Amino acid sequence: MFFLNYKALWATLTLIGFLGVYFFKRRSKDVKVSSLMFFSALKTPAEGGQKLTTLQTPLILFLELLIVTLLILSAAAPVMLDNNSKIPLAVILDDSYSMTATAKEDSKNARHRGLEYLKNNILNKQYYRINLIKGGSYPELIGRHDMTGAEAGVYLDNWRCTSKSADLVSAVRFVKEAFDKHIQVLVITDTPAETDSDTQMAKLNWLAFGKPVNNLAITGANRYSLGKTDRCFFEYTNFSDTPVNLHAIVKSPESNKVYDEIKTQIQPMSVRRSIINFPEQNSEICAEIFADDFLADNKLCLPSIKREKVKVRIKTNSKYLDSLLKKTVEALGTGVLVEKDENILITDTQEIIPANTWQMVIHKATDSVMLSGTVAVEREHPLCLGLPPVRALWAVDKNFVSDGLPVLSSDDFALLAVSGEVEKNKVVVFNMDYEYSSLHTTGFWPVLFWNYLNWYQDVFSPVNRELPISREESSFLKLKSNDLPENILPESTMKNFISVRWWFVVTALILIALHQWLVTIRRPGIVY
Amino acid sequence: MDKNTQRILESAKAVGQRFVFNVASRFASMQTGEKYGAGMGSSLEFLDHREYQPGDDIRHIDWNALARSDKLTVKLFREEISPHLDILIDGSASMNLDDTAKYAALMSGVAVMRAAALNSGYNVSAWVIKDRCEKIPETNFDVERWRGTDCVYAGNTGKTLVTMPPPLKPRGVRILFSDLFWETEPETILRQLINNAALVIIIQVVAKIDEEPDLLGNLRLVDSESGETLEVMADKPIIKEYIKNFNRHRNYWRDSCTKSGAFFTHLVAEDFIKDFVPQELLKTEILVAGGK
Numbered sequence: 001m002f003f004l005n006y007k008a009l010w011a012t013l014t015l016i017g018f019l020g021v022y023f024f025k026r027r028s029k030d031v032k033v034s035s036l037m038f039f040s041a042l043k044t045p046a047e048g049g050q051k052l053t054t055l056q057t058p059l060i061l062f063l064e065l066l067i068v069t070l071l072i073l074s075a076a077a078p079v080m081l082d083n084n085s086k087i088p089l090a091v092i093l094d095d096s097y098s099m100t101a102t103a104k105e106d107s108k109n110a111r112h113r114g115l116e117y118l119k120n121n122i123l124n125k126q127y128y129r130i131n132l133i134k135g136g137s138y139p140e141l142i143g144r145h146d147m148t149g150a151e152a153g154v155y156l157d158n159w160r161c162t163s164k165s166a167d168l169v170s171a172v173r174f175v176k177e178a179f180d181k182h183i184q185v186l187v188i189t190d191t192p193a194e195t196d197s198d199t200q201m202a203k204l205n206w207l208a209f210g211k212p213v214n215n216l217a218i219t220g221a222n223r224y225s226l227g228k229t230d231r232c233f234f235e236y237t238n239f240s241d242t243p244v245n246l247h248a249i250v251k252s253p254e255s256n257k258v259y260d261e262i263k264t265q266i267q268p269m270s271v272r273r274s275i276i277n278f279p280e281q282n283s284e285i286c287a288e289i290f291a292d293d294f295l296a297d298n299k300l301c302l303p304s305i306k307r308e309k310v311k312v313r314i315k316t317n318s319k320y321l322d323s324l325l326k327k328t329v330e331a332l333g334t335g336v337l338v339e340k341d342e343n344i345l346i347t348d349t350q351e352i353i354p355a356n357t358w359q360m361v362i363h364k365a366t367d368s369v370m371l372s373g374t375v376a377v378e379r380e381h382p383l384c385l386g387l388p389p390v391r392a393l394w395a396v397d398k399n400f401v402s403d404g405l406p407v408l409s410s411d412d413f414a415l416l417a418v419s420g421e422v423e424k425n426k427v428v429v430f431n432m433d434y435e436y437s438s439l440h441t442t443g444f445w446p447v448l449f450w451n452y453l454n455w456y457q458d459v460f461s462p463v464n465r466e467l468p469i470s471r472e473e474s475s476f477l478k479l480k481s482n483d484l485p486e487n488i489l490p491e492s493t494m495k496n497f498i499s500v501r502w503w504f505v506v507t508a509l510i511l512i513a514l515h516q517w518l519v520t521i522r523r524p525g526i527v528y
Numbered sequence: 529m530d531k532n533t534q535r536i537l538e539s540a541k542a543v544g545q546r547f548v549f550n551v552a553s554r555f556a557s558m559q560t561g562e563k564y565g566a567g568m569g570s571s572l573e574f575l576d577h578r579e580y581q582p583g584d585d586i587r588h589i590d591w592n593a594l595a596r597s598d599k600l601t602v603k604l605f606r607e608e609i610s611p612h613l614d615i616l617i618d619g620s621a622s623m624n625l626d627d628t629a630k631y632a633a634l635m636s637g638v639a640v641m642r643a644a645a646l647n648s649g650y651n652v653s654a655w656v657i658k659d660r661c662e663k664i665p666e667t668n669f670d671v672e673r674w675r676g677t678d679c680v681y682a683g684n685t686g687k688t689l690v691t692m693p694p695p696l697k698p699r700g701v702r703i704l705f706s707d708l709f710w711e712t713e714p715e716t717i718l719r720q721l722i723n724n725a726a727l728v729i730i731i732q733v734v735a736k737i738d739e740e741p742d743l744l745g746n747l748r749l750v751d752s753e754s755g756e757t758l759e760v761m762a763d764k765p766i767i768k769e770y771i772k773n774f775n776r777h778r779n780y781w782r783d784s785c786t787k788s789g790a791f792f793t794h795l796v797a798e799d800f801i802k803d804f805v806p807q808e809l810l811k812t813e814i815l816v817a818g819g820k
Contacts, residue, residue: 028748028759034622034630034738035709036751036758038773 136163210479313342365397544643618706633797686710
């Protein structure tokens with residue numbers, strides 16, 4: 001059993017007043033009378049008087065307190081709910097940095113306010129089955145399904161708001177697809193919903209807890225080589241409604257050498273860019289801005305653009321293939337052939353390899369067929385970036401089955417499949433019978449291998465550091481709060497509850513009758 | 529006795545002097561006394577003539593007058609009475625209830641009766657009932673000079689009247705001033721008072737608060753005599769029940785008096801001290817106007 005209207009429980013404070021009144025009421029006034037003989041025929045009511053200290057009065061007092069308490073509890077709308085009829089609720093938590101933006105005059109940010117709301121209005125209700133979804137760049141379930149408020153409270157600590165951006169609409173879609181269709185959705189974010197069909201559903205409550213905050217941010221950075229010279233580019237943006245003074249320093253943390261220092265004023269919503277040229281070097285270059293309260297977008301470091309070549313070992317059973325692969329690696333310029341301690345092993349037979357080593361397996365069919373028809377390409381995958389159309393002979397194994405992700409495929413079989421973990425043992429299986437294929441004679445071949453080696457370099461020695469926060473996320477002026485409902489449940493949900501108010505009312509009425517009887521009963525009168 | 533009460537008693541005495549007792553003609557037992565009453569009687573002292581009316585004693589026909597005037601004329605003689613008044617004052621503390629005019633009304637009533645009695649040629653004796661009945665020696669003086677009338681006794685004076693009655697004069701008039709707040713049976717007391725008395729008058733003196741208590745709220749009632757306390761949450765039903773008990777008690781006394789041949793009346797203190805006129809005694813002509 002629980003109460004829908006917890007605010008009514010504040011009325012229990014009246015019990016203190018009740019006791020106070022009772023205390024004062026019991027202080028009787030002395031009145032001298034000629035004789036008590038006519039009063040002695042009367043019952044002494046239990047209320048008041050110094051007999052409060054005796055056992056008689058507390059019974060009446062107790063009854064009165066009990067009656068008032070019961071009436072207060074009935075006013076708090078007591079309801080019953082069994083486990084099966086608990087209401088499923090998905091709470092989508094905006095995980096972007098902007099949730100942590102704190103105004104100078106405020107000690108709380110949107111995340112604090114959202115947590116507070118959840119604790120006061122959701123987690124303390126026993127009638128929810130709570131599912132927490134972290135809404136970052138992609139939705140992610142926190143904890144397990146259908147948690148109680150107490151369990152969800154523990155998992156809320158994992159809500160750190162460190163995502164570069166938050167795609168809440170995707171998160172809503174994810175909830176709609178992955179959960180029960182009756183689920184209530186609660187979005188905790190910092191900006192009111194834009195008009196969107198995904199945010200207009202009946203069971204969705206979009207609660208924004210944001211407040212506009214001024215911010216100065218590094219919104220762009222890049223580093224590239226001009227031969228013997230490196231060039232860095234930084235962009236600073238004033239996301240404020242007033243001009244601000246920008247003080248930024250670009251320096252090498254290794255040598256502590258300052259390459260640039262900017263002291264200037266930036267107009268509201270304006271951008272200041274700086275370009276620095278310096279001799280080629282291996283150390284990273286960092287830009288930092290000062291005197292800004294939101295720290296996450298105040299510093300950015302760009303690593304060296306000089307990359308180490310990828311060590312490639314080639315081990316095949318075919319001299320032809322061996323030779324072909326060696327020429328390819330040498331021609332790319334991003335790899336170097338080694339006999340041991342390789343980064344990448346290219347082979348025609350899959351082997352067990354050490355950690356942090358990748359492997360490409362050239363799969364040769366025993367009964368290959370020539371590829372015909374269209375080739376499906378996963379364009380976003382690092383291996384497929386810029387791949388030209390296949391205009392060559394490609395003999396394949398039609399029965400090839402791979403448990404990896406096919407990034408190149410045709411009909412029902414994979415041409416290029418990727419499995420394993422990126423930073424451990426990534427395995428790429430290349431479905432190609434080299435004896436009957438002429439892929440190496442087209443641009444497809446070098447691009448594929450260049451992508452492969454480049455992918456490895458990107459993973460283990462990236463050139464450019466991505467911005468920790470997207471440009472859109474750094475703008476806190478759009479943050480807003482909306483009206484917060486006390487009860488997020490639509491009326492129809494109330495059908496799940498069984499009101500037990502009458503339990504309290506009936507008990508109170510019985511006690512009132514008992515109280516009245518105790519108060520009004522008289523002693524047998526003296527008949528004169 | 530404070531000066532205010534003394535002034536009240538002087539006023540009461542003045543009112544009392546306007547009345548006389550009209551008792552002897554109604555009660556045969558009083559008509560063989562040593563004083564002449566205000567009415568007509570059978571003494572030897574001639575008073576007047578008047579025409580004969582059927583029922584007149586033919587022994588009083590004036591035959592000489594019949595011879596002279598040929599009219600039947602009877603001689604009227606002054607009545608001869610034995611007039612004595614015993615005043616019994618309830619000396620219990622309840623008769624001197626704080627913040628009421630009960631004591632002033634009690635003593636005013638005594639003063640009125642004493643003055644009327646003296647007007648009527650009565651001898652007056654007074655008794656204060658406490659743990660015993662104490663005779664007041666100064667009855668020749670005005671009431672305000674009486675000693676021992678301070679009502680402070682914290683006991684049952686009704687019981688005293690039954691167990692240790694005062695030596696009252698036979699064939700006299702006896703007046704008891706009390707609030708009658710006793711649990712002693714009225715008949716027991718009345719039996720003592722009626723015995724060998726010409727007339728017994730019971731005057732119940734009560735304060736307004738006794739008759740219609742204006743009490744509400746949480747109260748600790750203190751008995752003025754015993755000091756006993758009672759906690760009550762006074763409300764209308766309780767007061768209604770009190771009044772019902774009070775009236776039942778008064779009616780019980782009234783009925784007992786009627787049965788015993790005594791006369792019962794009551795005075796509400798606060799009303800009585802406004803004019804000092806005992807209305808019921810006048811209505812029943814026990815007191816009549818005709819004093820100084």
